[in-house]
Amino acid sequence: MPIATHASPHVVEEEIKRSRFITYVAHTPSIASAKAFVEHIKHIHSDARHNCWAFNAGAPNSTMLLGCSDDGEPSGTAGRPMLAQLCGSDVGEITAVCARYFGGTKLGTGGLVKAYGGGVKLALSKLETKVKIPMTAVSFECSYQDQNIVDALLNETEHEKLNTTFNSTIIMDTHIESASVAQILDQIKNATQGRVMGKVKD
Template sequence: MSQDNAFQVPAGNISIEQEIKRSRFITSIGRAPDKQQAIAFIGRIRSTYPDANHHCWAYVAGNPFDTVQIGMSDDGEPQGTAGKPMLSILQHRKIGEIVVVVTRYFGGIKLGTGGLVRAYSSSVQMALQTLPLAEFVALAAAQITLPYPYEDRIRRLLEKMQVTIKDVTYQDCAVLLVEFPVTMGIELERQLGDQTKGEAQYILIGN
């Protein structure tokens, strides 16, 4: 992954609350690698607060530089006062795989369109200040086929390089299904060739 496309993702779920002119604003944030998981998270928040007046939401499912999997909703608030400013904050922060829901319990005092934009924006900003984040690491998968005499040596190599062995099958040779950071692929292939005198077969999966 290039430095220009580096981004962060939520390292956990959080929920915080603030009160503005008697209205309660509860902000819930979770991780959403895809649209389906974002929608599922929104549904869980609705179930948690079934008597709330509004559940406004926004999500950036996947890479924040890819606008294909984004979504937002004002959920009954005046158009453009909730979902859009919430989404804008997420995109400005370049946070990916994230979904945020701001649940509102109306307190009887109208905030006006400007007040609503400020309320929903500040709710998201406050939550992001406490949200634990992690650097996104793109993973690749490969199949490694090697003669049995090299298996122990290659297992030690993979452990040293922190490559995860997902599955092993034994046929005429040992066949290992592995997973590793994309940026490690070239070095892994080189090391396999050196350690097995070119006898290991290395095939990327899904490429």
């Protein structure tokens, strides 16, 4: 899943018929972080006429974690065009906020849609992204004689070791690529003849 490279926002500014549109986009991995980012930009631009926003806090094609606001602009002219750009970008976990400083000339509904949607489109075109691989927390308890088998099979898939505890047995806490969890659990179970059973954590 492509996401923004880091949480620091990317900013673009346009002047349209003397109104200033300052658009911020940033990586926000949850609804809470998306709302916090919106409030942060609204605080920075507390003197703006409008601070319109949109977010998709999930995967690029998800429709479960969305939100938007026109913040006083005519209904449907700001938040929805901004959200449409986010949802069509193939980038997930992202929020856009656009501060508008009114320049005295009304743009009409079509002009507003173009301005707000266009600002997000421009910001996204300059945004650096990276691929986020969904991971699942899995714990393994094994004997010392089975450690090499478990390690070897884990090394065949995308994973991250979080913590390893050595006592009478070895407990490995890991993150494993979600798409590979079922396969790796079966492989380890079979290779150790059922001695090692991975436990998926909530």
